[in-house]
Amino acid sequence: MRSPNVMNFLNNHHFYLGLCVGAAVGLMIIAFALMRLWDTKAEVKRLKRHLADKLELEADATNRLRLDLQELKQQNENLRIKVANLNQYPDKRLNRELEIYARAERFMVSSSPGFPAVWEEAKRTALTGLEQEETGKSLPKRVFNALLNRPSYKSSNSDHVDGTG
Numbered sequence: 517m518r519s520p521n522v523m524n525f526l527n528n529h530h531f532y533l534g535l536c537v538g539a540a541v542g543l544m545i546i547a548f549a550l551m552r553l554w555d556t557k558a559e560v561k562r563l564k565r566h567l568a569d570k571l572e573l574e575a576d577a578t579n580r581l582r583l584d585l586q587e588l589k590q591q592n593e594n595l596r597i598k599v600a601n602l603n604q605y606p607d608k609r610l611n612r613e614l615e616i617y618a619r620a621e622r623f624m625v626s627s628s629p630g631f632p633a634v635w636e637e638a639k640r641t642a643l644t645g646l647e648q649e650e651t652g653k654s655l656p657k658r659v660f661n662a663l664l665n666r667p668s669y670k671s672s673n674s675d676h677v678d679g680t681g
Contacts, residue, residue: 526533602608
């Protein structure tokens with residue numbers, strides 16, 4: 517242990533005893549603070565590496581998305597041109613109009629309260645008229661309407677309204 521001379525000195529001089537105890541506690545606190553500082557520096561380095569990796573991955577993903585977007589824009593433009601070219605053919609234009617009318621019919625049937633019954637009756641009337649034209653029981657209205665420059669829907673509506681159809 518310590519020599520009795522040092523112990524006697526510290527017992528007689530309390531200031532030096534407090535100074536030694538305070539210095540020992542201070543050195544321990546400094547040692548813990550340095551250990552914590554080294555741990556914190558290591559953690560900061562790890563987080564910086566993690567952040568750099570994350571930013572690199574995000575940059576790659578952003579570039580990939582940008583390339584995909586450019587590719588999709590190009591495909592969209594190609595499809596738009598293709599649709600425009602296909603719509604120039606009469607068959608395709610008629611199919612497109614037929615699809616538009618079919619979608620409009622579905623919308624009207626689902627949203628208008630009195631529309632479905634009247635619409636179904638009009639379709640049945642138009643179907644029977646078309647079947648009569650195809651079987652030869654009636655003259656084709658489209659031919660006469662084309663010769664007279666009248667749209668075919670006016671004659672079919674007037675026949676339906678007059679009740680002569």
